[in-house]
Amino acid sequence: MTSPGVAVEPHLRCAREAGRKILVTYMTGGLVADWVRYVEAMADAGADAVEIGIPFSDPVMDGPTIQEASGAALARGVTPASILDDVARAQVEVPLVAMTYYNLVARAGHVRFARQLAASGVRGAIVADIPLEESAGWEADAGESGVETVLLAAPVSSDDRLAEICRRSHGFVYGVNVMGVTGERARLSTSAEILAKRLKAVTDLPVVMGFGVSTPEQAATVAAYADGAVVASALMRMVLAGAGPAEVADTVKAFRAAIG
Amino acid sequence: MSSDLKMADPGPTGRFGEFGGMYVPESLVPACAEVERFFRSAWQDPAFRGRLDALLADYAGRPTPLTRAERLSEALGVDVFLKREDLTHTGSHKINNVLGQGLLTLAMGKKRMVAETGAGQHGVATATAAALFGLECVVYMGEVDTERQALNVFRMKLLGARVEPVRSGSRTLKDAVNEAMRDWVATVEDTHYCLGSVMGPHPYPWMVREFQSVIGNEAREQCRKVLGGADPDFVVACVGGGSNAAGTFAGFVSTRARLVGVEAAGGAAVGRGIPGVLHGMRSYLLQDEWGQILEAESISAGLDYPGIGPEHAWLADAGRAEYHSASDAEVLDALKLLARTEGIIPALEPAHALAWLVRATRDGIVPAGSTVMMTLSGRGDKDAETVMGLLQEGSV
Ligand SMILES: Cc1ncc(COP(=O)(O)O)c(C=O)c1O
Numbered sequence: 001m002t003s004p005g006v007a008v009e010p011h012l013r014c015a016r017e018a019g020r021k022i023l024v025t026y027m028t029g030g031l032v033a034d035w036v037r038y039v040e041a042m043a044d045a046g047a048d049a050v051e052i053g054i055p056f057s058d059p060v061m062d063g064p065t066i067q068e069a070s071g072a073a074l075a076r077g078v079t080p081a082s083i084l085d086d087v088a089r090a091q092v093e094v095p096l097v098a099m100t101y102y103n104l105v106a107r108a109g110h111v112r113f114a115r116q117l118a119a120s121g122v123r124g125a126i127v128a129d130i131p132l133e134e135s136a137g138w139e140a141d142a143g144e145s146g147v148e149t150v151l152l153a154a155p156v157s158s159d160d161r162l163a164e165i166c167r168r169s170h171g172f173v174y175g176v177n178v179m180g181v182t183g184e185r186a187r188l189s190t191s192a193e194i195l196a197k198r199l200k201a202v203t204d205l206p207v208v209m210g211f212g213v214s215t216p217e218q219a220a221t222v223a224a225y226a227d228g229a230v231v232a233s234a235l236m237r238m239v240l241a242g243a244g245p246a247e248v249a250d251t252v253k254a255f256r257a258a259i260g
Numbered sequence: 261m262s263s264d265l266k267m268a269d270p271g272p273t274g275r276f277g278e279f280g281g282m283y284v285p286e287s288l289v290p291a292c293a294e295v296e297r298f299f300r301s302a303w304q305d306p307a308f309r310g311r312l313d314a315l316l317a318d319y320a321g322r323p324t325p326l327t328r329a330e331r332l333s334e335a336l337g338v339d340v341f342l343k344r345e346d347l348t349h350t351g352s353h354k355i356n357n358v359l360g361q362g363l364l365t366l367a368m369g370k371k372r373m374v375a376e377t378g379a380g381q382h383g384v385a386t387a388t389a390a391a392l393f394g395l396e397c398v399v400y401m402g403e404v405d406t407e408r409q410a411l412n413v414f415r416m417k418l419l420g421a422r423v424e425p426v427r428s429g430s431r432t433l434k435d436a437v438n439e440a441m442r443d444w445v446a447t448v449e450d451t452h453y454c455l456g457s458v459m460g461p462h463p464y465p466w467m468v469r470e471f472q473s474v475i476g477n478e479a480r481e482q483c484r485k486v487l488g489g490a491d492p493d494f495v496v497a498c499v500g501g502g503s504n505a506a507g508t509f510a511g512f513v514s515t516r517a518r519l520v521g522v523e524a525a526g527g528a529a530v531g532r533g534i535p536g537v538l539h540g541m542r543s544y545l546l547q548d549e550w551g552q553i554l555e556a557e558s559i560s561a562g563l564d565y566p567g568i569g570p571e572h573a574w575l576a577d578a579g580r581a582e583y584h585s586a587s588d589a590e591v592l593d594a595l596k597l598l599a600r601t602e603g604i605i606p607a608l609e610p611a612h613a614l615a616w617l618v619r620a621t622r623d624g625i626v627p628a629g630s631t632v633m634m635t636l637s638g639r640g641d642k643d644a645e646t647v648m649g650l651l652q653e654g655s656v
Contacts, residue, residue: 056552130537
């Protein structure tokens with residue numbers, strides 16, 4: 001039996017080979033009742049992959065916007081299972097990547113969590129709060145179920161660690177633009193360019209840069225150093241303010257047009 | 261039976277059995293590694309140890325006395341000795357840890373400390389150390405706690421610290437830790453995270469226990485003097501994250517003493533928790549079936565934490581220490597008992613330890629005639645207003 005959903009790495013490599021920069025967008029699972037329509041709208045508007053935030057009570061890597069979105073989703077009573085049930089019905093032809101924190105994975109058990117992701121068509125996973133030292137077990141168990149673990153690389157990661165991250169990451173490697181949490185920023189940090197170039201120098205995996213990408217111009221700038229960019233808080237701010245899927249799709253199109 | 265189990269160096273991976281570890285985002289790995297490297301070398305460096313010992317003596321007022329609590333002992337039918345951390349500068353054991361981490365901050369060449377605080381004692385202690393060492397200081401404190409510990413907020417400000425109320429989540433200690441970590445990720449270059457208990461990622465649980473072990477080491481010597489060379493039958497301390505208990509137990513783990521940690525009934529991580537990962541460590545945590553962290557609930561802001569230090573989780577599983585809990589009502593009774601029998605008003609946190617002892621002597625778990633060493637981790641001034649409110653309400 002083949003898994004539902006779209007495998008991450010082949011899809012992104014394909015995009016890159018076609019000369020296209022990779023745009024990854026983010027949606028907090030369960031933020032609003034019709035949240036899956038936002039995922040579909042993002043994909044239709046040109047996102048090459050969509051991250052699905054599975055909200056955790058204590059999101060230490062997130063700034064105010066995604067904290068608020070996570071809190072709002074949890075207040076609606078969503079659970080990892082209800083989010084995955086919803087997402088299984090999504091009509092999208094791009095890969096979906098779960099973005100979450102380790103305690104939710106550990107509580108379910110690696111194997112069960114990975115199987116649930118795979119069964120719902122979510123073929124990638126980012127676990128934001130564990131480093132190389134603690135993630136090997138999860139990476140292996142995820143891999144068994146066909147779930148690609150995307151690892152994060154930070155501006156302060158040593159050359160040795162960057163090489164190891166790139167060796168073990170699947171799908172793409174996620175370059176963290178700034179030392180700090182998620183959230184919009186007026187200017188792109190200089191650390192983004194440096195990290196993007198360091199990553200490109202050591203890996204053939206798609207390199208996608210995220211954290212603090214707030215405008216289409218910033219996305220274009222950072223995507224030029226790497227293979228693409230992640231846009232999250234800027235979109236969640238809109239959803240929190242009441243924007244519908246069509247409005248969010250227009251913004252995604254603007255990011256798409258800018259990064260090329 | 262004397263125990264050969266040790267509270268030892270957990271090694272480079274920071275494991276206490278299956279607990280502990282270093283579950284932090286990649287961005288914080290180099291910072292944790294740096295803290296470990298500096299602590300490991302400082303702790304073996306006689307010059308560093310000498311500077312710390314001098315500060316503990318001349319600034320913090322150590323050694324603290326061991327007080328034989330005669331009228332309390334009479335009331336309970338056991339011999340109780342109190343380790344008087346309430347008599348240190350700033351009024352709680354938290355000073356032991358911050359002087360150590362303050363010196364370490366200087367050694368690392370950093371200029372700024374951030375801290376989380378619940379009751380405000382660790383915040384006050386950190387603000388104190390920052391003033392002493394000329395460091396900038398920001399303290400994150402849950403909004404709920406800034407209200408119930410308004411006096412400590414004022415003390416921190418007087419000491420020159422900035423206090424940031426935290427409005428996310430349950431607006432208590434766990435959220436203050438989240439916010440301090442968020443600050444640290446963005447500022448690691450010039451900032452040290454001065455964590456206040458034996459929790460968090462490696463090396464904190466180990467490092468903070470080592471800085472607090474002065475409590476247990478002193479107490480063991482003092483007990484031997486008053487007990488004619490013997491060790492106490494029971495060693496009791498309250499447990500929020502577990503730093504005063506870990507420091508106390510470190511002095512007695514190799515003796516025959518029964519080690520007892522007392523949590524707040526509303527935050528009993530060992531009693532009601534399930535192993536999980538939060539704030540950089542694997543330990544027992546209050547959490548729901550999906551892994552969402554539950555809010556602890558206690559009258560004592562310092563014990564309002566849904567987890568426990570990983571070494572305690574390990575000591576509990578190994579059967580070397582036992583963990584019990586005390587309810588808010590028992591705690592208020594215990595606080596009044598100590599005030600009236602000994603003329604000592606304890607903080608609400610150590611009143612938990614006494615509340616358990618009162619129950620355990622009544623139930624015969626601590627047999628009549630036993631010797632008990634209890635750590636009185638802090639004085640009650642900060643809680644006077646809370647206690648006054650509760651007693652007036654007649655809710656207890
Ligand atoms: C006096 C006192 N005792 C105990 C605690 C709990 O901390 P720990 O369990 O780390 O000793 C606090 C925390 O604020 C405190 O102020």
